[in-house]
Amino acid sequence: MRLASSQRIAITGLGMVSALGVGARPGFARLCAGESGLRPLTLFDSSALQGHLAAEVRDLPSMPADFDRTDFLAWLAAREALSEAKWAPSAPGLGLALGGTTAGMFETENELEGAGASAALGRARRLLTHPLSSVERRLSATLGPFACAVSVCSACSSGAAAIVLGAHWLASGKAQAVLAGGADGLCRMTFAGFSALGLVDPEPCRPFDVRRRGLTLGEGAGFLLLELESSARERAAPVLGWLSGWALGAEAHHVTQPEASGTRAARLMLEAIERAGLGIDDIDYVNAHGTGTPANDAMEAAALSRVFGVRGDGVRISSSKAQLGHTLGAAGAIEAVITSLSLEAGAAPPSLGLEQPEVSALRYVGSRAEACPLRAALSNSFGFGGLDAVLLFEAPSAARRRLPAARQGSLVVSSAALVGPRLAVGRACLDELTGVPTAPPLAPDPFESLDAGRSRRFDRATGLATQAAEAALVAARLPAAEVGLVLGSAYGAVERSLRFLDRLIQRGLRAALPAEFPHLVASAAAGNLSLYLGVTGPALAVSASGLSAEASLATAAALVELGLCGSALAGAIEAHDSVVQSLAPAFLSAEAAPRSEGGGFIVVERDAVAAARGLRPLARIVAVEEHRSGLRPQSLALGPPLDESRALLVLAQGADAILARLGASPWTRVRRQRVLEHRGYFEAVGLHAIALGALLVAEGVPDLLVLTAEADVLFAVRLSAIESP
Amino acid sequence: MLAALKDEIKQLLVSELDLRSKQPADIDEAAPLFGAGLGLDSLDALQLAMLVEERFGVTVPEGDAGREAFASVNALAAFVMRAREG
Numbered sequence: 032m033r034l035a036s037s038q039r040i041a042i043t044g045l046g047m048v049s050a051l052g053v054g055a056r057p058g059f060a061r062l063c064a065g066e067s068g069l070r071p072l073t074l075f076d077s078s079a080l081q082g083h084l085a086a087e088v089r090d091l092p093s094m095p096a097d098f099d100r101t102d103f104l105a106w107l108a109a110r111e112a113l114s115e116a117k118w119a120p121s122a123p124g125l126g127l128a129l130g131g132t133t134a135g136m137f138e139t140e141n142e143l144e145g146a147g148a149s150a151a152l153g154r155a156r157r158l159l160t161h162p163l164s165s166v167e168r169r170l171s172a173t174l175g176p177f178a179c180a181v182s183v184c185s186a187c188s189s190g191a192a193a194i195v196l197g198a199h200w201l202a203s204g205k206a207q208a209v210l211a212g213g214a215d216g217l218c219r220m221t222f223a224g225f226s227a228l229g230l231v232d233p234e235p236c237r238p239f240d241v242r243r244r245g246l247t248l249g250e251g252a253g254f255l256l257l258e259l260e261s262s263a264r265e266r267a268a269p270v271l272g273w274l275s276g277w278a279l280g281a282e283a284h285h286v287t288q289p290e291a292s293g294t295r296a297a298r299l300m301l302e303a304i305e306r307a308g309l310g311i312d313d314i315d316y317v318n319a320h321g322t323g324t325p326a327n328d329a330m331e332a333a334a335l336s337r338v339f340g341v342r343g344d345g346v347r348i349s350s351s352k353a354q355l356g357h358t359l360g361a362a363g364a365i366e367a368v369i370t371s372l373s374l375e376a377g378a379a380p381p382s383l384g385l386e387q388p389e390v391s392a393l394r395y396v397g398s399r400a401e402a403c404p405l406r407a408a409l410s411n412s413f414g415f416g417g418l419d420a421v422l423l424f425e426a427p428s429a430a431r432r433r434l435p436a437a438r439q440g441s442l443v444v445s446s447a448a449l450v451g452p453r454l455a456v457g458r459a460c461l462d463e464l465t466g467v468p469t470a471p472p473l474a475p476d477p478f479e480s481l482d483a484g485r486s487r488r489f490d491r492a493t494g495l496a497t498q499a500a501e502a503a504l505v506a507a508r509l510p511a512a513e514v515g516l517v518l519g520s521a522y523g524a525v526e527r528s529l530r531f532l533d534r535l536i537q538r539g540l541r542a543a544l545p546a547e548f549p550h551l552v553a554s555a556a557a558g559n560l561s562l563y564l565g566v567t568g569p570a571l572a573v574s575a576s577g578l579s580a581e582a583s584l585a586t587a588a589a590l591v592e593l594g595l596c597g598s599a600l601a602g603a604i605e606a607h608d609s610v611v612q613s614l615a616p617a618f619l620s621a622e623a624a625p626r627s628e629g630g631g632f633i634v635v636e637r638d639a640v641a642a643a644r645g646l647r648p649l650a651r652i653v654a655v656e657e658h659r660s661g662l663r664p665q666s667l668a669l670g671p672p673l674d675e676s677r678a679l680l681v682l683a684q685g686a687d688a689i690l691a692r693l694g695a696s697p698w699t700r701v702r703r704q705r706v707l708e709h710r711g712y713f714e715a716v717g718l719h720a721i722a723l724g725a726l727l728v729a730e731g732v733p734d735l736l737v738l739t740a741e742a743d744v745l746f747a748v749r750l751s752a753i754e755s756p
Numbered sequence: 757m758l759a760a761l762k763d764e765i766k767q768l769l770v771s772e773l774d775l776r777s778k779q780p781a782d783i784d785e786a787a788p789l790f791g792a793g794l795g796l797d798s799l800d801a802l803q804l805a806m807l808v809e810e811r812f813g814v815t816v817p818e819g820d821a822g823r824e825a826f827a828s829v830n831a832l833a834a835f836v837m838r839a840r841e842g
Contacts, residue, residue: 545802
């Protein structure tokens, strides 16, 4: 697996829905005119709370009945970006990278509120029918089919993280164009949660002002249509700007408190500038994260001073959140749209209400937009768990230049640790996955080997995942610092979320538990893992229903191929959850295998990185491919085995459907190994299939294909033996 | 009555603040709740203030007075007693 291209990435379409209306350009014009979208909330009753202002999207066109609010916000913005780019509907080669945090939570809350307490579990079913990936499914059904798609969460930097993954798909040839962005609708959970944390300003938020007291929540969606320069030229699509740099990383500091010195955030801004082949003097504007909370803005100002403090003239800085609110998972994407429109227009948008900057040495744009030529700009996003992202955009007129060469080399699997009936590392996993099948019992104490203090607020899934991640790192003889981390989960913390929501519904929004709230966002487990292990590389959660493990591997491989980390932990977890368990038989997987729980981690890295530690990896990764609505003809993974007599096919969920789809492929003739009969079914079982594949290759199978499928999506992971040194 | 209140507070700490590894009886009534003692942090402080209000109908103020009330189980019990009487 190599990055095929070091071409520039063009922006050919933009879409935005915010409290300043539907449409990117009209919204940007109103932003620059100093209009505010902050008004008293009308979507639900928030009278119990001190702060009742919100940047709510008003005057939405009428919404199809089966859409959730977040679906609709996403759909409007995505459609606008596609239409501006003149991307033909259902033209092949389009990917969807989508960030978010709460998906259809608002409608779930409505349902919980409307039903009586007697139907507790019936009310909870929506928590399963609107997992994070539900917005992706909605867009796939209405704007697809897509060549590839992923739902990613890194809390308030989710939208920016999705854009970075989109950049990888273009560079690797996985997609010809990518619809990348984020969407989040307002809901009681986030409204009450931030309020309980004391992070909401009772007045309209004032980022970077000494009088700031917190944030104002908002909602919306933003999308960029990205494609390689060659594709944009071929289609004669106008180039609206360039995505030239990016950086993702974790602070490994605290779940809600940013690391005050701003060291990590500053480092990431410099990395993004370096990746673009630019220097700090080339940056003319920063669209700051600037939430208005005392801690975030102090940290960000410190980071900005570290990066740009040496420049005499200063760089223009503003936060759009005083007008658009904090749109959480959408913020990184909405602000990416605003940043690229700023470059196009030659106008730095205002920081409404910023009159007394706390740090006077920084050159903030005040309440009026400033017209000036802008060459390049940063957009910052920082999320709970210390999950940070920085994007760098350039004006359409930017000159082409030599870009830093991408590191080459193939990817390998260096270690595997699984949690199932017990924690097993390396070869020990093989006995469990290939021996005589037994009924899968539940995993042991999820906190057994963990530090009690540091894992105090972990739920079962996070505890199990942490044990596996720690074991995988040890087996790969890899220190945690600077590795990347991706955790796949289909549903997240359902039982815990329901408990939190039940309090809100029964006792009112003031009853939100502040220490619980940060642990409910889809990226909480990934963030907690990064905090526990001290991981400072990129940390993300992905959600893809029963294919969450495969999506996690693909995403971890992308982080390594992009050079964002030398090694990455790719994992997935689906732990026993009383709500999921009781609802599963009714409408979850069609698999006949008994429902169980489990997950695990593998270490994925460049071969040279493993070699530098003197480690012999388990297997080489030939290809990780996602096939949607039919198998792609030029597939590397599905190409014929080198030697049918020695190759092996590993099957997890969807085995029968896969065999039917393979038709006359020679892979139907090789030996097979099935995973479900040993493990039962849980949404992360694909991680066991991939780990089993890597371990069997290490035991002498020269050529191996792991296949898993759910509905119209098939994942293929092709592994081969490590050549002898 | 004070002893019963202290027990109730310890029970509340263990069940509502995820002190998984502790039993109410393990908690030293004189030890600091935050930092070195019980190891609670700023998120716990917010949650505890809210639970104390819910359970005992007493509002814990912000600032120094609040810090004093949260010094230990003993201090919190005394604060709740005083606030109820006052």
